[in-house]
Structure formats: C-alpha cells, structure tokens
Amino acid sequence: MVEFLFEDLLQSMFFNRHSQNLHAHGYRDEGEKAASFVQKMDDMIxxxxxxxxxxxxDMLKITEWRWKDVR
Structure with missing residues (x-):
C-alpha cells in the first residue's frame, strides 16, 4: 500500500515559514482511493x-491538446 504524506507536503510548503496564517482542513485518506488514483496516473505516464x-x-493527444475557453 502506498502511504501519502500530503500533510507533510503542506507543512513543508506553508507552515515552516515566517508567515503562518494558513489553515488546512480536510481528511486523512486511508489509502485505497488515493492509491488507485496514483496507480492510474503512474500507468498513464x-x-x-x-x-x-x-x-x-509525443502522442497526438499531447501535441494537439489546446486550452479551451471556460466562458
């Protein structure tokens, strides 16, 4: 099982700095959903x-990809 350290990532990016006016809220994933997602991304890469x-x-879907207007 893959262990995810998103809390550590957030802490290293924001909380170990001089300004600490950010509050992260969320839940701790038990690993099943996140591990499945990461496996799909690894397979695609x-x-x-x-x-x-x-x-x-590159594949055509990469070279021919364009941003779409969201309006």
Missing part, C-alpha cells in the same frame, strides 16, 4: 513514456 521511446515523439 508509463504508457506515454513508452510511446515516446518507441516513436521518438
């Missing part, structure tokens, strides 16, 4: 990296 190694360029 590995797929993309393999495509680049095999073809020498």
């Amino acid at each position: 590995n797929k993309h990296n393999q495509y680049i190694r095999d073809n020498g360029k």
Whole structure:
C-alpha cells in the first residue's frame, strides 16, 4: 500500500515559514482511493513514456491538446 504524506507536503510548503496564517482542513485518506488514483496516473505516464521511446515523439493527444475557453 502506498502511504501519502500530503500533510507533510503542506507543512513543508506553508507552515515552516515566517508567515503562518494558513489553515488546512480536510481528511486523512486511508489509502485505497488515493492509491488507485496514483496507480492510474503512474500507468498513464508509463504508457506515454513508452510511446515516446518507441516513436521518438509525443502522442497526438499531447501535441494537439489546446486550452479551451471556460466562458
């Protein structure tokens, strides 16, 4: 099981500084949902990296991606 240290990440980014006027609220994930998400992201990155190694360029969905107007 993957252990996530989001609290440590937030603390290192915000709380170990001179200004401490930030309050983080949330819950501690038991690992199942977060681990599943991270595994999917790792699989996707590995797929993309393999495509680049095999073809020498990014996938079309990467090179042709554009920001869409949110209005």
